[in-house]
Amino acid sequence: MGSIEIPTANGNGKSPPFDGAETALESNTSKRRRSSVLPLEVGTRVMCRWRDNKYHPVKVIERRKVHNADYEYYVHYTEFNRRLDEWVRLEQLDLDSVEAVVDEKVEEKGATGLKMTRHQKRKIDETHVEGHEELDAASLREHEEFTKVKNIATIELGRYEIETWYFSPFPPEYNDCLKLFFCEFCLNFMKRKEQLQRHMRKCDLKHPPGDEIYRSGTLSMFEVDGKKNKVYGQNLCYLAKLFLDHKTLYYDVDLFLFYVFCECDDRGCHMVGYFSKEKHSEESYNLACILTLPPYQRKGYGKFLIAFSYELSKKESKVGTPERPLSDLGLLSYRGYWTRVLLDILKKHKGNISIKELSDMTAIKAEDILTTLQSLELIQYRKGQHVICADPKVLDRHLKAAGRGGLEVDVSKLIWTPYKEQS
Numbered sequence: 001m002g003s004i005e006i007p008t009a010n011g012n013g014k015s016p017p018f019d020g021a022e023t024a025l026e027s028n029t030s031k032r033r034r035s036s037v038l039p040l041e042v043g044t045r046v047m048c049r050w051r052d053n054k055y056h057p058v059k060v061i062e063r064r065k066v067h068n069a070d071y072e073y074y075v076h077y078t079e080f081n082r083r084l085d086e087w088v089r090l091e092q093l094d095l096d097s098v099e100a101v102v103d104e105k106v107e108e109k110g111a112t113g114l115k116m117t118r119h120q121k122r123k124i125d126e127t128h129v130e131g132h133e134e135l136d137a138a139s140l141r142e143h144e145e146f147t148k149v150k151n152i153a154t155i156e157l158g159r160y161e162i163e164t165w166y167f168s169p170f171p172p173e174y175n176d177c178l179k180l181f182f183c184e185f186c187l188n189f190m191k192r193k194e195q196l197q198r199h200m201r202k203c204d205l206k207h208p209p210g211d212e213i214y215r216s217g218t219l220s221m222f223e224v225d226g227k228k229n230k231v232y233g234q235n236l237c238y239l240a241k242l243f244l245d246h247k248t249l250y251y252d253v254d255l256f257l258f259y260v261f262c263e264c265d266d267r268g269c270h271m272v273g274y275f276s277k278e279k280h281s282e283e284s285y286n287l288a289c290i291l292t293l294p295p296y297q298r299k300g301y302g303k304f305l306i307a308f309s310y311e312l313s314k315k316e317s318k319v320g321t322p323e324r325p326l327s328d329l330g331l332l333s334y335r336g337y338w339t340r341v342l343l344d345i346l347k348k349h350k351g352n353i354s355i356k357e358l359s360d361m362t363a364i365k366a367e368d369i370l371t372t373l374q375s376l377e378l379i380q381y382r383k384g385q386h387v388i389c390a391d392p393k394v395l396d397r398h399l400k401a402a403g404r405g406g407l408e409v410d411v412s413k414l415i416w417t418p419y420k421e422q423s
Contacts, residue, residue: 042062044098057079157271187239209224285323300405345362
């Protein structure tokens with residue numbers, strides 16, 4: 001591994017720790033300090049050098065022994081989302097910044113020995129509960145304990161090697177694997193590259209199993225019935241969980257339809273993302289999970305998947321809404337979609353229009369329309385009813401802030417029959 005240039009000061013203005021030949025320069029006090037705190041306990045808060053070569057506050061989540069009886073530490077960056085949690089080496093930590101381990105129950109009562117403002121504490125709390133609004137405190141702690149350490153570090157899928165974001169409950173025989181190899185067509189996963197190569201010589205799939213319901217240029221959408229393709233559905237859930245923190249992994253995939261979005265070439269149809277939906281939802285959910293794989297993000301595919309789910313709702317003559325809770329990225333995407341669709345109609349429409357009429361036109365649930373317009377301060381409550389205030393300049397400003405809509409769904413290319421009519 002190449003050498004790392006160590007900056008002269010961290011974010012607190014303290015000198016970071018030195019290692020190697022420079023250890024001899026440490027004072028006796030510093031040496032005693034180092035020996036007294038090592039190994040770091042789980043729960044310790046300390047400053048850690050991140051990939052931007054700056055020091056950030058972290059909490060030690062787990063530790064493990066490596067060679068020479070040293071330890072590596074699995075840390076959570078309290079300023080960032082859990083997807084950035086990682087194993088770090090001792091030399092990345094500023095031991096002069098170590099803060100004593102505080103019992104979590106004591107910390108919740110406010111009797112902490114940590115130098116954190118209310119704002120910092122609230123920010124940390126929000127980071128931890130993000131996307132888990134449906135869980136009570138006990139369930140949240142159980143979830144975080146079970147999923148606290150990423151079990152798979154990377155995967156190989158098609159021509160990409162992808163760093164994972166979160167824990168996924170793969171079968172026990174994969175507990176010792178840091179990397180998994182996926183067949184990009186059937187989504188079977190293996191421990192070794194040689195196993196994948198042997199599998200690829202036998203696998204006759206060149207696209208997801210199921211019906212192709214949309215084809216526009218090189219982009220295709222396949223509908224996969226979880227009951228007819230149970231192993232594929234389960235493998236897709238294992239894969240998706242590596243990049244989704246907030247969703248329960250459904251082992252019973254019979255009740256779900258999976259819409260797998262692909263880029264197609266002469267080698268086959270390569271999955272770039274997907275969304276799932278319940279076959280029958282009493283809550284009018286038109287989407288359960290949504291994911292664009294990291295190599296294909298920032299191409300507008302997430303916006304396309306959201307728009308596609310609403311086009312299916314229109315075909316069903318129903319209003320729809322995504323299953324709650326939404327992830328952080330999911331919420332941003334939906335707010336952007338609702339804003340663009342609704343304000344585009346308001347700009348073009350002349351005369352009064354009701355929320356019910358907007359819902360009928362867009363298949364967006366009335367509650368989502370109301371909260372979106374309220375967040376944009378475009379709606380007022382007058383004389384017992386909601387009134388939409390659509391000043392053209394204000395609409396333009398909000399549309400600009402919402403950004404571009406990405407790829408459009410060409411409805412003429414959608415050939416699909418709602419599930420209830422397929423039997």
